Amino acid sequence: MGLTELIKNGVVITNLEGDCKEEVFKGLYNELYKQGKVKESFYEGLIKREEVFPTGLLLTKHNVAIPHTDVEHVNSSCIAVATLKNPVTFQCMEDSDKSLEIRIVFMLAMAEAHSHIEMLQKLIMLIQNEVVLENILRAQNKNEVIEQINQVYESLSV
Template structure:
């Protein structure tokens, strides 16, 4: 499983997408999962290749990430947001997505990323799973939800 209860953040009060990305990158760095340059490269990639995705039911998700060379160990940091923050749409960068849920991917092996992105997209299309995750305020419960839906 690519999730760790220690790097799940629930009910985050963030003012911007950059704030959320920084928070999650710091959580990953604090556990030595990513290199010191990881945050800089995630932010740079986000400006060129936005990761906001509009789901059904007015829920937005973002999946910021960068190259595996900035990662020591494969892991995903996750945050639910108290209030949505704006990310640019991954399909059309001129559109804004109000994001409620962020999965920050840190994969140490390039081949892991494609399968993981596919798994995340499948998870995000499951309205029940997303709603369960957004409704919880307990890291252990969030971890169990992710595990239940086999997001690993």
């Protein structure tokens, strides 16, 4: 399954409100859980993994976070995307002592172990495009977010 299909299969929330990463995780988790995409243990799995392996990525203009957890917490592979109304602090993936202000979250819920790496590679190609990130932040709904990703997807063949 490609990147766009995984996002279509997941949830997209624009202007999600949350004061901390745990609230952002909870908002996305609740929607994924309601749809049966993840198990009840998914949220705790995210929190525990984030403590050990931070997921904030320092980029040129718009930092992003790519939280995920182990496959045993997932029923059906998908990606949840959230644009945040206000920036939320995440620790940097490369330096956990460094805090980053995040406004875009791509939460991976992969049911197969090998698929995390492949999706991370595809997301990295996507998030290197600052114009796309800007457009995703401006998007008002799921369709607009998917449209922005589709444009990049088609040009990169990811």
